[in-house]
Amino acid sequence: MMDLDDIDRALLRALSEDATQSAGALGRVVGLSQPATWRRIKRLTDAGVLAGRRLDLDREALGFGVTVFLGVKLATKGRVSLEDFERAVSAIPEVQTVEHVLGLYDYRIRVVARDLADFERVLRRRVMTLPGVGDVEANVLLSEERRPGPI
């Protein structure tokens, strides 16, 4: 854990909006020179706070109009079955995220599909046949808003 000042926070917030901004442009925002801004970004990266830059893909534009969140309860939860389940679920191409959670469900899975018929195929042939799978609950994504969160 690292302690950040206000300028670091402003940089992370600005980069959260658009990670393509240059050190010079960011410097103009926070009132620093290009090298000073660059050094701060490097410090944050070396400290592991800034873990990388990821693509933001438009799944609709790619033809995947349906996103579904699945809550999965395992029938048997030994150490082996967790690993078996994780390995099998990671092999499903339609799976975007696998979250191991504590609560009403054991796993939360984000699945994308071309349409509802395609989703049904993934659910029946891929998800319901996973090793150790028990109850499955589904929530279809209608809209999504992302926020920077606390920094």
Added chain:
Amino acid sequence: MMDLDDIDRALLRALSEDATQSAGALGRVVGLSQPATWRRIKRLTDAGVLAGRRLDLDREALGFGVTVFLGVKLATKGRVSLEDFERAVSAIPEVQTVEHVLGLYDYRIRVVARDLADFERVLRRRVMTLPGVGDVEANVLLSEERRPGPI
């Protein structure tokens, strides 16, 4: 919706791993020259498929060790109450994503907190006091795996 060839798919997959790669480096991976690779990336960006680049922040390193997924059922779901709820939930700084979903819950919310005591504060003072909120279910994140998904 746009149709992509194998090289476009390889580019998106490589960029999904690490969005900082240069057009030249990507070209070496997919077997194209730097200008050809750059033109393809520009084409994908202009088509809206590549919607942007986002930061990958390490919340643990920032001192936010607890991530919780909340499933929220609204007590009253008129058009007005949805908008009231969304506006209020977006104003909570600890909220990272707000997903309007169809199913057992009305909203799925991703919340980060410093620790479980901090999360309890957010839950009691911020979440439970949201306008129109009914049942709330919580799942604590243990571990997470992200995959490129189908491209």
Added chain:
DNA sequence: CTTGAAAAGAACTGCCT
């Protein structure tokens, strides 16, 4: 599609306050 080149801009380095 390729190669080659050129201009602009961004990333990175060293030195100095």
Added chain:
DNA sequence: AGGCAGTTCTTTTCAAG
């Protein structure tokens, strides 16, 4: 820490094959 000046690399655009 930050600024300045300079170097290297990437981006971005072009022309020609």
